[in-house]
Amino acid sequence: MSEHGTMEIRGFYRSHSHLPIWEVMDKAGIWEQMGLKVSFEFCDSSSAAEKALFSGAVDFVSGNHISPYLLVRRGQPIVCLTSPSNATNDRLVANFPIKRVSELQGKKIGDTTLVDAIGGYHHPRGNHMLYVLGGGLRLDEVEFVELTESNDEFRAMQMEVLESRKVDAIFVTGNTDKFEQAGMSVLSLDPLPMINGPTLTSTLTTLQKKTGLAERLVKAQVMGIHFARTRRGETEEILEGLRQRVPQCKNVQYRSVSKLLPKPYPDHEAVANAYRLCCMKSPETEEITPMALWDLHYLRELDNSGFIDELYR
Template sequence: MQDYPTCELRAMFRAGHSQFWEVAEKAGILPGMGLKLTYLEGTDDPREAEDALFSGKIDMICGNHITPYIWVARGKPIVCLASPSNAVQNRVVTREPVSSLAEFKAKGLRIADTSLISSKGIAGHDRLNHILDVMRQGYAEGEAEWIEVGAAGERGAGPELQARLFDAVRTGKADAAFAGRARREEVQDLHVLELPELPMINGTTITASYEALHKKEGLAERLVRAMVETIHFTRVHPDEAQRLLDVKDTRPYSQHGERIESITRSPIKPYPSPEGVLNAWELSRMRYEDAQAANPFALWDMHYLRELDLSGFIDELLQEEPASVQEQCARGFRRVGGAHLFAHNSTC
């Protein structure tokens, strides 16, 4: 890799997406590329992260997925460089077994969920995903009746809210409720329906601005390569990677730990899926009028990852991985149907 001058790296993360960069720094991947991580802080509000990015306080955001399309439409130099997670799958609970939420269509679906608008005054990504989940079950936008039980946090509904969701179904107030991360033993008296996988940009995207990238030589190339090397490192050295996350020491940034599985399950070639991009933009245009004018793919600059891919570097890393790791983690490009498109601005 080309030698670059050493520079500081400052970042903010959303929804707990700090693991990638903690491992990258502690494993020596970032230092080896001349990047000194000095700031890594979380926020529940995408507006705070974007203000910090555009003001030059930080170099990147880990995890903003919906609001960037607003800035594309407004002509801001925001850009995404990689997406290591491109789908989600949700569950609902019902009193009687059903094979689809469409079975409630004749009577009208009443579905319990957390509040659309959080205490921060914005809609959470998980909650917005649920709207697409219901529409993909055959409902028009606004057709289902939503029974809101309270505002969830950045990491989803806590135990108290989950209990309210399940009680809404048990008492007949709702026909179904989104189950979140509930364990099956918590809902033994209810029936769990796994909804189809929803293509969706999520997880630790590399979101930056061209202004920030141009201030530090080779920053985009270094960030993309660091993400790829970090995925490889956690696959080959999972125990060491978890140990690094578990240890809290005197480093200058906040250390949050968590589990490495969110990294190891990432594709080592972290391209965004086209369906995932379209669905993320769809959620953005549903909430923000400005985003309707954005071309969803204008946000994404893949040439840094593509150049690294064409160099053969990523394939060389794959060849270094034991056969058992390759078998467990290897996943080629897979087209997943389900970009849920609606009427939109013809300029797209």
């Protein structure tokens, strides 16, 4: 029985890679413990998700890591409360031998468009641009071949565009065994500090209107991460159900939830890189500090109370 009155809310998740922790929270009964009845749906566009946030059609979004900095600059009441994941680990796959990113000079890199049809920012494409820059190249020293605006479609065509030599290389998140088995060259890359994964994004308007919602959301996520990290057997059963039910999650692994931070504070380098991507696309963003987007006092109050430390004792 929850100590709270039940609050019905609606959320969007921006990527199926976010879904495992929300599934754990649901199936472990954590939403119910926090007095929340949550309707949760996939949204493929950052612009569509933000429109829903500002209209009040949804109360929170899991994701939207880049464009909110620009929206803060433009006076919109968007706010981020937590960041359980602060780095991304991609690999570079090429149809020619490659030992360093700088060898992409003059090559064609297959990717999605930078923005979708309604202006939503494709975060993975931005990450790939940072990998190129981090390898010592300018963006105009490579050619990004924009194959589709859909991340799912892009993943489905990766092998074909490499084998047909329509492109020379792609950046891949996750398992690359099939590419190695096909004779492709796979280069491991250093982790890129980056806000990603199941961040809690909402609006000041919604949080002011629905008293206690922010506290419940933050505490629920902290409890869900604790459940996943400390009750592996039950979590594996929940993830197996997710793999069976959602085709896009068929390869979900336990690490996708066990790696999430017990105290989901954003890392300063991760914030800086997300902000940098937004500034690259929309230079006016430079007129505000990146920390204007973040309201961490709900998490800090929970942390300062000793609640999180006590969970892990």
